[in-house]
Amino acid sequence: MSRRVADALSRPVRWPAFLGALVVIALLPMVLGTPYWRGILVVCAMNVLLAMSLNLVIGYTGQLSLGQSGFFAIGAYVTTVLLKSYGWNFWLAGVAAVLAAGLVGLLLAAFAARLRGHYLGIASLGFAVIVYQILINWESVTKGVRGIYGIMPPPPIRLPGLPEISFGNQATLFYLVAGIALCVYVILDNLVRSPIGETLRAIREDEISAASLGVNGARWKAFSFGVSAAIAGLAGCFYPGFVGTLVPDAFGIVESFTMLAMVIVGGMGTMIGPVIGAVVLTFLPEVLRGFGDFRLIVYGLALTLVVLFMPGGILQAWQILTARLRGTEASESTGGGR
């Protein structure tokens, strides 16, 4: 076998990174020991899920979606309503919520089949507004703006021979959500490295060209939207039990923008970029608490500056920096730029 073919066949070694991630997840609640910081950790894990979900559509498939908050809302409300009004088991309700979000994602994909660029962006924004308005107006089910109160965290898991795992405290809830996020990361990472990932990237780069290779653009965009929506719905399952209350205002279109910001700031079209973006944008407002009232101003400024001076996000800026330090040219392997 020639050297070139051998290069093409070399597989990346990923288990050290996976083990590292496990260790970090295990240690985080101990490092950040107060209930407040552990709460931030749970939020961070949910944001990682949301950023990864949006990245599949925007970063890998190249479809501008501003409707992700709608899927997050569907996940949260379907879980809670099934749980509180119909007495379902949490885990079963969660599965139903993920499926519901995924199906609505397929519905939105029907628009994506016809629309491009900013048009799709505004259409998906319209979708998020519609979901938000339904939450407010469908009072018999969602309780409208008054909201749903007293939502319990996920029920404890009792496995024979093991101590009961309760999710009443922030640390175990963090382990649950972060563990799921890690699983989703690994599965998505496999997916985007597989021929399906090749197909999605082909659509991102040039849909007509992809069609000339036998790719059914509408079908694969639907796939991408569906999976992305389901993952956002998955994040939504854990939100109500964590906060304890559910009000429509938690799912305004601003949330969609925040998710988009995480993807862009971290580095879209890469797997680790949106994770970095989610972590940075979750912790940034907390770190900026020293600025008091000015912290959100600094946050807005930081967001603008990152976009202005790091067009490929933090990940690419880091790669360029380390490459410079090593005295080599920056690698172009990150993709993502469009």
Add this chain to the structure above:
Amino acid sequence: MSDFLALILQQSINGIYLGCLYVLVALGLTLIYGVMNQINFAHADFVTVGAFAAFFSATRLFTKWMGMSDGTGYVLSIFMALAAGALLGLLVNAAVFAPLRNRSDELRPLIATIGVSVLLENAQLILFGPIPFQFDSPFAQNTIRFGKIFFSEQSVLVVIVAALAIGGLYSFMKFTFLGKALRAVSQDRETAGLMGINENFLIALTIVIASALAGMAGALLGPVIVLTPFAGASVIVKAFAIVIIGGFGNMEGTIIAGILVGIIEAFTVQYLGSGVIDLVVFVLLLFMLVVKPTGLIAERREENV
């Protein structure tokens, strides 16, 4: 005149008044999109800044400090709002659009404007606090009556100001050299260079016009909306819907769509209640996108392979 007919007429008039307000906001978005192919999410905050500029000049500067009458103060405050919007536009252009312009990228400028929006909203939050301001227009109380139809002097003022602004912008685009250059750029980037006009100047001009319109809309919306640092957001999503329904970058389409959405809103309030306005508008938007994705009056173009 029958009661029913009077009702229809009354709601249509209310709708046109609302529509004029929306058109002023949406035109700026459409202008920026047409010329630069970019969405400005901070546009909402230009509206809010305009509203606050108008509020303080109408209730303090012109009346209390300079001793003008309430009416003169309010009318002059519209110009203050316009100036505030234009100034802000100039700043945002220099900070965001000018540096990002050459990267031929639709996402990053959008995120940058989201950052600007967060910054502006929270700066205003610190300056003005979260409690809504009571911005009364001196013209809101006086009603004019024609048979069974009523409308306030304020709505007449809004329609007149909007008509003047829209008419002015329209004739600027149609009849002046600069306006023609702007339209040329929105059709084809390279033409502007051929016409010998500095593209940077054209883009700055576009942003300033768009922001001035937004600021002015703020002055007229101030008495209608709940005036907080986040006030603009309530109008902007509707403005986006209008821009799409009218066809991105299409001025005439935006004007028609804006008035149409205003009328639909007036009738929705009458028959379905005010809670479902956004629902109706956005369902209409999605329907439009399925039926005619290029907007109300745009022509269809097949992709060149």
Add this chain to the structure above:
Amino acid sequence: MSALLEAKELRKSFGGVKAVQGISLSIPEHSIYAVIGPNGAGKSTMMNLLSGTYQPDAGELLFAGRQLAGLPAHQRVRLGLARTFQKIRLFKQLSLLDNVLAGFHIHHKVPAWQYLIPGAAFWRDWTHCREQGMALLEFVGLADLAMQRAGSLAYGQQRMLEIARAMATGPRLFMLDEPAAGLNSVEVGFLLQRLKDMRERGITVVVVEHNMDLVMKVADHVFVMDRGEYLFEGAPREVQNNPKVIEAYLGGEFTGGLDS
């Protein structure tokens, strides 16, 4: 030799412009078939009709006896039609190898769950596609650059990469839209050799070309169009000496540039 692709009375207009007006042609299997004509002859429209990028207003299309009418481009690929584009359309941000790998889209035989959690079948397919992909890059002389970004290639190399990518679909009929446009003479020579190799491998090649010289050197059969209509067809030598063809090329507004 039997016809692999047959078109009967194809018509297509855009607005008021009649781009293709009743063209019938029959492409024999295992041959190199050239469609030529001056600017504005409707060659590219013809290509887009055959590949399914456009649907005809009227007429019939048969591929190996099967009706193609109404089939979108991506489904025609599964039947064995592949194409390149006149204006190169590569996945510019992706590596050369990834460009070619995308071409294997219709050939993966992996259980769906293995895309999420790779198993033996997945890795077999993975290895196979990469070996085949490298072989195709070798075929077009780009294997050394496999890991580079497609956007960084020189123009002639981009054309060759597009050919390798389309080859990955495993076509029976391969249509190339002005493959020699923008190539230097060395590159044209290489391209000619590759076209002949494809014919050797049993692929039927359709070349839509503006450049007559190239066509004369390689084509088995030449079909001449002018202003959307049939002008003449036959062996290269007959075409070269046909007065109607000469007039269309010399008498017309020969600009030698791009054709749309």
